[in-house]
Amino acid sequence: MQKLKFNKDCSGFYATVKERVDHYFTSNNISKQADGRMIFKSVFFLGGTFSLYLLILSGQFSLPGMLILSIMLGMFAAFVGFNVCHDALHGSYSSHQWVNDALGSVFHLLGANTYNWKISHNTVHHMYTNVHEHDDDLIVAPGLIRVCPQDKSTSIQRYQHYYAFLLYGMASLAWIFSKDYVKFFQNNIGKSCDTTTHPRIEFFKLFFFKALYYFLVIALPLMVLDISVWQFVVGFVCMQLAKGLVLGLVFQLAHIVEDLEFPEPDHTGNIDDIWVAHQLRTTANFGSGSSITTFLCGGLNMQIEHHIFPKVCHIHYPAIAGIVKQTAAEFGLPYHENTSFATALASHFRVLKKLSRQPVLAVA
Known part of the structure; x- marks a missing residue:
């Protein structure tokens, strides 16, 4: 285990940007938590997900129609994660912890474990963003996808910019059947977070909610739908x-x-x-000027604001982004952003291609 240390902020950047953001909320008499817009988004995505699930269970559609509904259900599940669970698990949805806990628990119904997420994402990823062997999010598909210049290089990665997106798609299958179990029972997440012991209740939650998810998305559909096993497998x-x-x-x-x-x-x-400053150097926004992108991504397209102010509900990110950007410029700090989802996707493709051929960066 290795605990990392950052320098003390003698520049005054964080104090300045925090003061300005706080002033925005107080001067406009606005809460940092969810407002009516956020509640609408939550109802829209949660209601849409539940409706799609019931439509599939109704069995009133043709096989092609069921397939389309299944794909839409998968996408809506991701949008629920972005727009509802992510804020709740950060404690930024509501000032009432029971509300955050209740909405965060929906994560279990998406097949993921909230306890693992809070450790690997809230604690490890947010603290050690893009730091090799410390940021757990840099572990995508070991040996197959290289997203960090310090990663070991393998011959198959020469083509990773072509097959990476297929493996991204398989991430959910790995998450619901393997990742959470592996993370829970390994001794550490990253090099800096000891996970050798867990509260007893978390053992129960892991297996209970995984079993519930398997029942809802596998057993129940097979019980009520007049389809063959292979037809179910295709849709699933x-x-x-x-x-x-x-x-x-x-x-x-x-x-x-x-x-x-x-x-x-x-x-x-x-x-x-x-x-x-480390967050600004390792994080980029994309499509922040697009209301559609921001609506669907739950503010995750404005990661700079999220990483600096994780306790602020994402519905407010567009309003405070200008404050963060201007303050960063005043202090000579970078503010990375891609104009759209498409330009960010092209940039990601180029990074994958570059890393597929780049020698391993020597570690100090």
Whole structure:
């Protein structure tokens, strides 16, 4: 285990940007938590997901229609994760913790484990963004996909920019059947987070909610639908591929695009930067000017604001983005952004292609 350390913020950047953002909320008498727009989004995506699920269980559609509904269900499940669960699990949805806990628990019904997520994402990823062997999000498909210049290079990765997107789609299948179990029972997540012990209730939650998910998406459909096993498998896999691809692309486009850095700590575990500047160097926005992109991605296309202010509900990110960008410029710090989802996707493709041929970066 190796605990990393960042430099003390002597520049005053974080204090300044925080003061300005706080002033925006107080001067406009606005809460940092969810508002009516956020509640509408939650009802829309949760209601849409539940409706699609019931439509499939009704069995009133042709096989092609059922397949389309299954793909839509997978996409809506990802959007629920972005727009509802992500904020709730960060504690930014509501000032009432029971509301955050209730909405965060929906994550279990998407096949994921909230306890693992809070450790690997909220704690490890947000603290050590893009730091090799510390940021758990850099582990995509070991040996097959290289997203970090310090990663070991293999011969098959020479073609990763072509097959990576298929593997992104398979991420959901891996998550619901393998990833959560592996993460829960391994001794650490990254090099800095010891996970050798867990509260007893988390053992129960892991297996209970996984069993519930398997029942809802596998056993129950097979029990009530007049379809063959192979027809179910096709629909189930397509649903998971759709969910995995949406999840994978949105998260990759925030940290694995051109101009972003992958800092290395020195031998003492010190990263020669302040934490907030580190976030600006390792994170990028995309499509922040598109209301559709922002609506669907739950503010995850505005990762800069999210990483600096994770306790602020994403519905407010468009309003505070200008404050963060202007303050970064005043302090000579970068503010990376791609104009659209398409330009970010092209940038990610170029990074994958570059890393497919680039020698391994020597570690200090």
